[in-house]
Amino acid sequence: MNAINYEGNKYLFEELKELDEKDENKLNLRVKTEHFIVYFRENDSKCMGKVIDALENNYSRITINLDQKLQSKLIIEIYSNIKSLHHALGLQDAPTWIRGGLGAGKIIIASPLNPPPGSNFDNVVNTAIHEFVHILVNKINNNTPRWLNEGIACYEAKDNNESWIRQTVSEGLSNGKIPTFKDLDTGEDFETFFALNGYQYSYTMVEAIINLFGYDKLRRFVRSPNKFDEVLNISKTNLYMKYIDYIRENY
Secondary structure, X not given: OEEEOXXXXXXXXXXXXXXXXXXXXXXXXXXXOOOEEEXXXXXXXHHHHHHHHHHHHHHHHHHHHHXXXXXXXXXXXXXXXXXXXXXXXXXXXXXXOOOXXXXXXXXXXXXXXXXXXXOOHHHHHHHHHHHHHHXXXXXXXXXXXXXXXXXXXXXXXXXXXXXXXXHHHHHHHHHOOOOOOOOOOOOOXXXXXXXXXXXXXXXXXXXXXXXXXXXXXXXXXXXXXXXXXXXXXOOHHHHHHHHHHHHHHHO
């Protein structure tokens, strides 16, 4: 195992093994930081500093917001092309827009240098934060409704373009088609969630909850997501009405 430092990068990388260039799924470089271990290939070395800085610079803020910390270093794997990413995620027929996901307690993302269609470099860098937030939310409650789990991850990571969110919500308000919490509780069906503009709407749902009730109530709500009255002192129906009022005022 050799330690190497590529020009222009402040992090010391470890070379794990000889790489067969024909095997696109093998990662042969590793870098360790205070809270993370990142595996990648040499052609992605130029973006590693951005990914690592994004994770470490946001670690304290997010762990304070969610009152959760890692007990050990979290593994991140970065794949240079879409085919390798889908293989690592175990999603052979996955849609091309997917930037990353979770697998066996680790984070798997695309390379920011080769973002999936519809994404850019910064979107993919922040996807690492998005998936990290999922890890922490799942530590609180591994059965959190999809809209709430995705909403917190999107809100904390800011991994989607604000203009995309605003345009979606504005159009929804104009045509009177704003999905409900139930609509966006799609379980493992992430494709239906995407088709319902779930990432944009769940972001605004969580934004509204944080602004109306605060992080303490949000954390309690994650623990008991069906107890609207008990945790938020409001019925599910009335919360939805408050949410509609919120996005009308802010979007």
